[in-house]
Amino acid sequence: MVCGGFVCTKNSLCALNVLYVLVSLLLVGVAAWGKWFGLVSSIQVVAGVICVGIFLLLVAFVGLCGALRHHQVLLFFYMIILSLVFVVQLSVSCACLALNEDQRNHLLEVGWNKSESMQTDVEKTLNCCGFSHVDYNRSCAAICFKQQPPLSCTTCSDIIEKYAGQVLRFVGGIGLFFSFTEMLGVWLARRYRNIKDPRSNPGAFL
Structure with missing residues (x-):
């Protein structure tokens, strides 16, 4: 069967959703790893990343089920969500x-003040x-602040702004x-929905 037929479209859609599953597991794993080793202490950040990973996993699950079963309803909702x-x-x-640059600095400061x-x-x-x-009248978690005297500390904006543009890009x-x-x-989902399964009854609807 030439590529673009039923089997090829099905396999392509399954492969794409397997990629989404791997990405979602990576997101959840990185968030859990960062929390476990104390790299990230913010519950909101960890919960947000995990929620994104779980949402992507559910979307990929819907796409996989729709592709494997050629389920019209699941494929339709998969298309809408995507x-x-x-x-x-x-x-x-x-x-x-x-x-x-000004907008980046403003957003960084707003995010800094929130948590x-x-x-x-x-x-x-x-x-x-x-x-x-x-x-110097407040506590600071940096190593430079614990030195005596703590005069070598730089502001975080000086460091963050150096890489903010690269990170955003x-x-x-x-x-x-x-x-x-x-x-x-x-x-792929739209194309797959409109292709008749060659193994099904020739008189059946898609």
């Missing part, structure tokens, strides 16, 4: 790529204190790549 995810992910990816546990993680990891200025690029794989999934 289309919505594509719109959201494409918007976020374009926003990450379009942010200028004290995240501040502790960043200070410990990057060995810095405070966002825009070092306050990387995240935006990865998001764009996966958004197009989602459109590929929608196209």
Whole structure:
């Protein structure tokens, strides 16, 4: 059978959803590993990453079941969910790529002020204190702050802003790549729904 037929489309759709399963397990595993080894103490961050991983796993499960059983309803809902995810992910990816330096700094400061546990993680990891200025009257998780006198500490904004643009471009690029794989999934699911199973009854409906 030539590629583009029933079997080839089915296998392509299954392979795409297996990739989504692997990515979802990777997200959950990285979040659990970071929490277990104390690299991330923020429950909100860990829970958010795990929720994204579980959602992606459920979507991939729906796609796999629909592909293996040639189930019209499951494939239809799979297409709808992937289309919505594509719109959201494409918007976020374009926003990450379009942010200028002032907008990046504003968003970083807003995110910094929202969670004290995240501040502790960043200070410990990057060995810095405070966002825009070092306050020696408060505690700091950085190693430089424990030295006497703690005069070698730099602000976290100086370190974060060096890599913020690169990170946002990387995240935006990865998001764009996966958004197009989602459109590929929608196209494959639509094509697969409209192909008759050659092993089924010739008079049956798809």
